[in-house]
Amino acid sequence: MTASASSPDAWAKFNEDVKTKCAEAAKAEFRRVEVVVDPTGSETYGLALVHGRLKAEKARGAALCVVDKKTGKAEIGTVLSKDVVRVMRPKPAKADAAQSDAMKKAPASTADDSDADMDSDAE
Secondary structure, three states: OOHHHOOHHHHHHHHHHHHHHHHHHHOOOEEEEEEEEOOOOOOOEEEEEEEEEEOOOOOEEEEEEEEEOOOOOEEEOOOEEOOOOOOOOOOOOHHHHHHHHHHHHOOHHHOOHHHOOOOOOOO
16 A cells, blocks of 8 residues: 555545554553554554553553554554653644743633643653
C-alpha cells in the first residue's frame, strides 16, 4: 500500500483506527495514554508511538504499537522508561500560548475548569 494509492479521507480513517486500537491495546500499561500515529505506517503495519503515565509506577513511559493492516490486530511492544526514550509534548503555537498566559493571569473564578486537569500528569 503506498501513500499515493489512497485518498486523504481513507488515510484519515486509517489513522483514527490505528489511534483507537493502539490506545485500547495500551490501556493495560498506561493510566492515560497519548497516541502519535505515523501518517502512512509501513507496507504491512500501521505504526504509532504510545506514551503517558504508567499504571505500575509513578513514572512516564513510551512503547511502540503496530496494527496489522490485513487483520487489524494491534500489539504493543515493551514499555520503555524515560531514561531510554523521552517524549516531549510540543510547545503551543503563539496564539495558544497567549491564550494560556491570559488564562493564568485571570482570577480563578473566571477560569474555565474544563481544562484544569489537562497537564495534571506533566512532569
